[in-house]
C-alpha cells in the first residue's frame with residue numbers, strides 16, 4: 001500500500017500540475033468511490049494540495065475540498081499540454097491509454113494559459129483504481145478534519161512526531177513493535193514496506209513487544225524510520241503493485257528494499273537468509289540473525 005513517500009510524491013506532482021487550474025467538469029464512473037456533489041466544485045480553482053498521513057486534500061477557492069485516499073491501488077494521473085511528451089502509464093496492469101477501464105473518476109481542468117491551450121485538448125486528472133478500495137469525498141474545507149480517516153490520524157514523522165512523542169507511544173504499547181509503528185491511529189505514514197526496512201535498519205526483531213524496546217533502541221528505530229522514509233521520498237516512492245506518480249511513472253525505492261520482499265535472499269548486513277512470517281496479518285521480512 002502506498003505510504004508516506006508515495007503519497008507525498010503524488011502530492012508534489014499535484015502541487016506542480018493542478019494548482020492554479022479550475023475544475024471544468026467531473027465525471028464519476030463508479031459512484032461507490034465518490035461522495036458529495038460534483039456541482040459544489042465545478043468552476044472552483046485549485047489553490048493547494050495537502051497531505052495528512054496517507055490521505056490527500058485538494059483545496060479549492062470556494063471553501064470546498066476534495067479529500068482522497070488511494071488505499072492499495074489508487075492512482076492520480078495528470079494529462080495536459082505541459083506533459084504532452086510524457087509517454088504511457090508505466091505499469092502494464094493498469095497503464096496504457098487514459099481513461100481506461102480502471103479510471104473511475106475524471107476531473108476536467110481548465111487551462112488558463114492560452115499558449116499551452118493551442119497544443120492540447122485540455123487537461124485531465126484521472127483517478128484509477130484496480131482494487132477499488134480508494135475513495136474521493138467532496139467536503140467543506142473545515143470539515144475535512146472531521147472525516148473518520150483524518151480525525152483518527154496519529155502524529156506524523158517529519159511533522160508532529162518527535163522522538164519524545166515516539167518514545168512515549170512505544171513505551172505504552174503491548175503490540176508487536178512492527179504492528180505498532182504501522183498503526184495509523186498511533187502514528188501516521190508508515191506502512192508495511194517502510195516498517196520492515198526501518199526495523200532492519202534499527203536491528204530490531206519486528207515481533208518484539210513495543211514495551212520491551214529500550215530507549216536506545218527506540219532512538220535507533222525513530223532515526224531509522226526517518227531514514228527509510230527519506231530514502232523512499234528521494235526515490236520517488238516504491239512501485240510495487242500499482243503506484244505511479246502523477247505523470248504515470250514508476251518510483252525507484254523498490255530497487256533499494258533492505259528486507260521487504262526479499263524472502264530467501266541474503267541479508268545485506270550479515271549474509272544470513274531473510275525470513276518471511278505473518279505478523280498482524282501482514283507479510284513481515286527480517287534477518288533472524290542481526291535483528292534481535
Ligand SMILES: [Zn+2]
Nearest residue numbers: 267270287290
Ligand atoms: Zn543479517
